Structure formats: C-alpha cells, structure tokens
Amino acid sequence: MRPTTEATIEAGRVRRNWLLAAPALALLLVGASGPLLIVLVYSFLEPGEYSGVIWNFTPQAWFEIFLKRDIFDGTLGVADAHLTIFWRSARLSLLTTLITILLGFPTAWFIATRPQSQRALWLFLITIPFWTNLLIRTFAIMEVIRNQGVLNTLLLRAGLITEPIQILYTDTAVLIGMTYVYLPLMVLPLYAAIDRFDFRLAEAGYDLYASRLQVLRRVVLPLVRPGLIAGSILVFVPSLGAYVTPRVLGGGKNMMIGNFIELQFGQGRNWPLGAALSMLLLLIVMAALLLYVRVSSREKPHG
Numbered sequence: 001m002r003p004t005t006e007a008t009i010e011a012g013r014v015r016r017n018w019l020l021a022a023p024a025l026a027l028l029l030v031g032a033s034g035p036l037l038i039v040l041v042y043s044f045l046e047p048g049e050y051s052g053v054i055w056n057f058t059p060q061a062w063f064e065i066f067l068k069r070d071i072f073d074g075t076l077g078v079a080d081a082h083l084t085i086f087w088r089s090a091r092l093s094l095l096t097t098l099i100t101i102l103l104g105f106p107t108a109w110f111i112a113t114r115p116q117s118q119r120a121l122w123l124f125l126i127t128i129p130f131w132t133n134l135l136i137r138t139f140a141i142m143e144v145i146r147n148q149g150v151l152n153t154l155l156l157r158a159g160l161i162t163e164p165i166q167i168l169y170t171d172t173a174v175l176i177g178m179t180y181v182y183l184p185l186m187v188l189p190l191y192a193a194i195d196r197f198d199f200r201l202a203e204a205g206y207d208l209y210a211s212r213l214q215v216l217r218r219v220v221l222p223l224v225r226p227g228l229i230a231g232s233i234l235v236f237v238p239s240l241g242a243y244v245t246p247r248v249l250g251g252g253k254n255m256m257i258g259n260f261i262e263l264q265f266g267q268g269r270n271w272p273l274g275a276a277l278s279m280l281l282l283l284i285v286m287a288a289l290l291l292y293v294r295v296s297s298r299e300k301p302h303g
Helices: 003-044 059-065 080-112 118-131 134-145 150-158 171-195 199-207 212-240 244-250 257-265 271-298
Strands: 068-069 076-078
Touching: 003 080, 003 271, 059 068, 059 080, 059 271, 080 118, 080 171, 080 212, 118 171, 134 150, 134 171, 134 244, 171 212, 171 244, 199 212, 212 271, 244 257, 257 271
Parallel strands: none
Antiparallel strands: 068 076
16 A cells, blocks of 8 residues: 555645646746747738738748749749858857857866855856846947957057958957857856866876876866856857847848848838748757757766
C-alpha cells in the first residue's frame, strides 16, 4: 500500500502545482500567444488599399518575402532587396556576436580573477549601461563616431587623418552600436561560467607542459562553453531583430529586418508582408533557441 500512497501524494502535489500556475499560464497564453496568433493570421491575408487587411486567405505575403513579380510582364524573380536585408541582418548579428565574444571573454576573465571583494564593483560597472535607455545609449555612440564627434576630433588633432572618417550611417556604425549595446549580455554569462571554473585544472595543464593556447583551447573553453553559448544567444537574438540602433546609426539606407518590418506596417501599408516577416524572424529566433537547448542538453549527463 505504501507505493500507492506515495504515488497518490505525488499526483496531488503535481495537480496542486498546476492549479497554482494556471493563472500565470493563462495570462501568458492570452498576452503572448494571442498577439502572435493574430500576426500569423494576418500573414495569410490580402493587404488593404490604405493599410489594414482584407479577409481573403492567400499565401501571397510569404511568397513576396523571397519572390517579386515584374510590373510589366508579370514574370517572377528573386526579391533581391529583401535578401540583401536578410543577409545584412544575419551578417551584422553574427559579427556582433563574434566581437562581443572577443571583447567579453577577457573582460569576464579579468573580473572572475579579481579578489572576491572587488568583483562586485566590476560587475556593477558592467551593468551601468542597463540603467540608461537604449535610445540614449545609441545617441551617445553617434556623438562619438559622427564626423565632428569625439573619435574624429581626436584623430584630427593627433594628425593621424586629414579629414573626418565617414563612419556614421554605415554598416560599421551599426556594428559598433550593437556591440556597445549588447556587450554586457555576453560578459555576464561568461563571468558566471568562469567564476565556477576550477583554476587548478589550468595549473594541471601547465604541469603537463601545455602551452597557454592549448590550455585555453582544451581546458578552459570546453568548461566555460555553456556560458559562451548562452551569451551568444543573448547577443544574437536581439541583434537580429534590432530596430533602434540600425535606425539611428544606419540611417534609412542601412536597413535591417526590424526596420523592414516597421516599414511594412507604416509607409509600406502592407500588413500581411510585415506579419509574414515577423513570423519568419520568430522562426529564426526559435531555431537559434532550439539549437541552444540541444547543445546545452549535451552538457548534462541525463539530457
């Protein structure tokens, strides 16, 4: 009778937990899944004449993401402008992730190797940018890299250049801005992983005549990989859908997916295409998160 009693108690505990979580789950279902469902439905409708949608089912918006029809002869061709925006978004997001890794890893290592009494101060300094609005931080970067900004002024006074370098309103400006904005999201997970690292393992590698590069590649990186993957996801996902930074630093000609989606719901007046682009971006983010879960599960002995 004891196993039956324990099973009954366990079933009651699980039922009680589900009942306690039911209000929060219902709120998430209505507040998060509801709007996404509306966007999904809109992506299969016709665009209205002056924005809005016409309730006629059609997958036309999904075809318009990758294909375009010639206005003269009606032939189909590849939507080059759309693919260019997708490629720019993916390229800048990957470069942002790579640069934040190169800058964030030594920063996190430095913090993790400080005395315990000093680490809180360094982490405090890392989190200070989060206290400021994203738009303000983006304008701060613009003041640094514009033609009459801090960077060009210092280079001109040092005699290193004879005229200002055009950085603003380029892909480089967007890359600099996103690296600055999302760098803390890379540092914090890496610090959490390095803080748990047993430095005696590195000493053992040196005792076995391994070089510093070999210790880094074969000892340190495999053990801090969960933090590295988590930081990469935290940087890549918001970078892919970034809107404010590309809009301010890239101008209107350096558009990314987020700006393109806003354009369809605004001046483009093509809500179904904007909805289809939104769902495509969501699918890409979900694929990245599923990849992270799959890789993370391999780190655990029982999945």
